[in-house]
Amino acid sequence: MFETIAFDADDTLWHNEIHYQEAKKQFSQLLSKYQGADYARQRLDETEVKNIDIYGYGIKMFTLSMIETAIDLSDGRITGPEIRQLIDIAKEMLTNEVELFEHAEETLEKLIPRFDLMLITKGDYFEQERKIALSGLSGYFRYIEIVMEKSQEIYQSILAKHDIHPHRLLMVGNSLRSDIQPVLAIGGRAVYIPNEQTWFHENLPVEEVDPTAYDELEHIAQLPDLIDRLMKDETAS
């Protein structure tokens, strides 16, 4: 059965989106003299998604998207000192502590004697490396993969590289788009741990993933029991 348990990082093992949400709140406050808060946030979301192809993911792209949106929404009236505030938001995000989810480390500790653990995280390489180092968790992982995009092809190439059969993989994450759907599509198993702080771009319309095809947990501490159950079912069948 499973040999490898792979984990998403941002918003699965540690807090991430909450920092973006906080930044977006500051952004819409700053823009409030030019535009309503909801509209400002919506336009920022649109700019971000539009910029993924050209910038990739991460805080630097987010900041450039904030600046671009601020110029648009203010009809160019945004001031130098206001843009400096956006840059200061970015620098603060880039130097934040890494705050682990409750039970994240103890869950890894429980699983490490029985499985190869893997970290598969998407985003800006520089930022991800920094967070992995600060998390103190890197010692738990036999494999650490930082990827630009979590597509079926990328998952397949990671598994091929380490000679892991998809049937022996269980992927754990908070994004239907990045952690669940592509892993199911290549024949792996997936555990979805939704997080209320998930970037809308990581969600998928319900009809695109069969909810019976993956397991869902409320929090990561439930993972070892779920794995035991899955292993038992498999042995019984």
Next chain:
Amino acid sequence: MFETIAFDADDTLWHNEIHYQEAKKQFSQLLSKYQGADYARQRLDETEVKNIDIYGYGIKMFTLSMIETAIDLSDGRITGPEIRQLIDIAKEMLTNEVELFEHAEETLEKLIPRFDLMLITKGDYFEQERKIALSGLSGYFRYIEIVMEKSQEIYQSILAKHDIHPHRLLMVGNSLRSDIQPVLAIGGRAVYIPNEQTWFHENLPVEEVDPTAYDELEHIAQLPDLIDRLMKDETAS
């Protein structure tokens, strides 16, 4: 003797710095109503170096550094439309074609029957992956390594990972700081191919690298002959 020939990418196999130089020219023109061109460029250089630790390398960090410097140099008077021009410069850089150096590909073609070729490039992962794909050269390389910093430790870990002895490595690049000095320090050989377009940060004071410890070429087409000579000397001694 050598088994692996490793190449730097930016400004060794393809043009890179020339795009930054062009962007810096546009930057100082844009800032000319606030500051003299030389001073603007010098301050931009300083901001970039100061920001490496927090942003890493690459066009996104360069752009954020341009914006930050523009706000500083204009005492906050820089306008939204002017900052939009800086963002447009970045987007153009990020979608540029990759222009190979003359003779780069034919040199790889000559070496590939006799050596394992490796690409070791430093910078923003997203940008480097894009350029490697566009270069059309990835098929020549047995190993492709994108790293955040070219330190001795990083070179050592790359060689350890692929089980390559430093004495069997020849590194080719245009940066004394990144391609030559650290490789010599771990016991490898290095070939320096200076490029007049090299970011000042990549240079080192002459006293920090013994010029007799590495070979220097004018252009990459001379590399196969140099390697033949080095191999012959080795056999003779």
